[in-house]
Amino acid sequence: MTKQHSVKNAEMVRNVLEKSGKVAAVFQGHSHQNDYQPIAGIHYCTVAAIVEGSGENNNAYARLDVLPGGALRVEGFVRQKAYRWG
Numbered sequence: 001m002t003k004q005h006s007v008k009n010a011e012m013v014r015n016v017l018e019k020s021g022k023v024a025a026v027f028q029g030h031s032h033q034n035d036y037q038p039i040a041g042i043h044y045c046t047v048a049a050i051v052e053g054s055g056e057n058n059n060a061y062a063r064l065d066v067l068p069g070g071a072l073r074v075e076g077f078v079r080q081k082a083y084r085w086g
Helices: 010-020
Strands: 025-028 035-039 042-046 060-066 072-078 083-085
Touching: 010 042, 042 083
Parallel strands: 025 042
Antiparallel strands: 035 042, 060 072, 072 083
16 A cells, blocks of 8 residues: 555565564654554554644654563654554
8 A cells, every 4th residue: 555655666665674574663754744554564654744833732753662572652742643552
């Protein structure tokens, strides 16, 4: 599945990541919007732009925690959504 902000060779990139068997999540940015897609066991997370206009309410940032057992938690702040996988 290719979306508007995907890289042109997204299918080839996903194939390499999937074949490695070692990728749990992919983080990408600068689409100015939150987006999330689970594809073939890999979590693809597009983070919102850090600054979208002026003022504190237009910020977006996140922190990734790798929890015991390998679960992932994205703590989103301001305009960034939060996620938890695993």
